[in-house]
Amino acid sequence: MAMSTAGGIGRKGMFFTIIAFALIGSFVIGYQAYEYYAYQEESHLVETRVNTINTFIGDLERDLERSLFISSFRSLLGLSQHVTRTGEFIGDFDAMFAEIVLNGTINGSYTNLTKDSYFYEWVSRVEGIGQNLNILASFSPPDVSVFQDTPWSVRVDLNTTLTVQDSDGMASWQRDERVSTTVSVIDFEDPLYSVLSNKRIINTIRQTPYDDFTDGDNVTNLVLHMEGSYYRQTDYGPSFLMRFAGNLSNDPAGMGIESMINYDDLLINGFPTNRSIIDHVYWRWPNITADHYHINHTSFMLDNISAHLTEYEADHLAYR
Numbered sequence: 001m002a003m004s005t006a007g008g009i010g011r012k013g014m015f016f017t018i019i020a021f022a023l024i025g026s027f028v029i030g031y032q033a034y035e036y037y038a039y040q041e042e043s044h045l046v047e048t049r050v051n052t053i054n055t056f057i058g059d060l061e062r063d064l065e066r067s068l069f070i071s072s073f074r075s076l077l078g079l080s081q082h083v084t085r086t087g088e089f090i091g092d093f094d095a096m097f098a099e100i101v102l103n104g105t106i107n108g109s110y111t112n113l114t115k116d117s118y119f120y121e122w123v124s125r126v127e128g129i130g131q132n133l134n135i136l137a138s139f140s141p142p143d144v145s146v147f148q149d150t151p152w153s154v155r156v157d158l159n160t161t162l163t164v165q166d167s168d169g170m171a172s173w174q175r176d177e178r179v180s181t182t183v184s185v186i187d188f189e190d191p192l193y194s195v196l197s198n199k200r201i202i203n204t205i206r207q208t209p210y211d212d213f214t215d216g217d218n219v220t221n222l223v224l225h226m227e228g229s230y231y232r233q234t235d236y237g238p239s240f241l242m243r244f245a246g247n248l249s250n251d252p253a254g255m256g257i258e259s260m261i262n263y264d265d266l267l268i269n270g271f272p273t274n275r276s277i278i279d280h281v282y283w284r285w286p287n288i289t290a291d292h293y294h295i296n297h298t299s300f301m302l303d304n305i306s307a308h309l310t311e312y313e314a315d316h317l318a319y320r
Contacts, residue, residue: 236306
């Protein structure tokens with residue numbers, strides 16, 4: 001009987017031990033499963049958050065390019081109006097252009113054209129959108145440069161460092177942003193005319209439609225080019241940007257442009273007509289020798305600096 005009782009107790013002890021191990025095993029498996037699913041959930045949250053921030057950055061970069069174009073266009077227009085209004089050239093065009101693109105101001109004063117279209121106003125809007133998404137976005141002080149890209153367009157470059165981070169510290173990014181845009185100068189007012197004519201003659205940049213100016217005795221294109229005060233590219237004149245500073249010298253990069261001042265505009269407004277009508281020559285070298293032409297009831301004088309007579313195909317025309 002004693003042996004039977006001991007065997008029963010042993011079997012019962014083994015049974016409870018197995019049950020205990022089974023319960024512990026179930027607990028461990030359940031805990032591991034919980035940990036696995038918790039990890040999966042956290043990974044999903046991180047992945048979703050990273051995708052949200054990546055989308056935010058992509059949208060931000062695309063909008064930065066669009067914003068730079070708008071602010072650059074309006075800044076050029078604002079500076080053109082400033083020159084016309086004040087009757088003064090801009091001493092440091094690069095610095096003033098950077099000021100208006102970044103701050104929307106000229107000499108510290110806001111302009112109607114740029115008060116809602118400048119870099120730091122755009123940054124403020126981006127920060128507000130980011131806060132709604134629990135994203136913190138910031139930019140280092142940007143560097144802005146402007147230069148004549150072609151005779152008919154201006155290029156603007158903006159360099160800054162973008163820092164983006166999740167408000168919970170889950171993820172963060174930092175990257176250099178180099179953005180460029182190109183603005184056509186067609187239909188902008190020529191600062192030379194505005195200032196040097198005391199606002200009495202206003203001329204807009206319009207590229208000449210004529211490749212040939214004369215054909216034997218046919219001078220129609222030359223007359224139409226002159227009467228329209230159209231512009232052509234030249235290696236021997238100032239670029240559009242140089243005109244903002246009143247710089248009448250040759251653009252060393254060959255991005256110069258020039259027009260013929262309309263003879264009637266000179267006559268009507270009381271300006272001398274005994275000078276070459278090439279715009280930068282007229283105001284830079286008033287005493288330069290020029291030939292006097294009278295063609296189809298139109299009078300004008302043309303110099304031969306930089307082979308103007310040849311360039312305008314007038315070297316075979318009779319003059320007096």
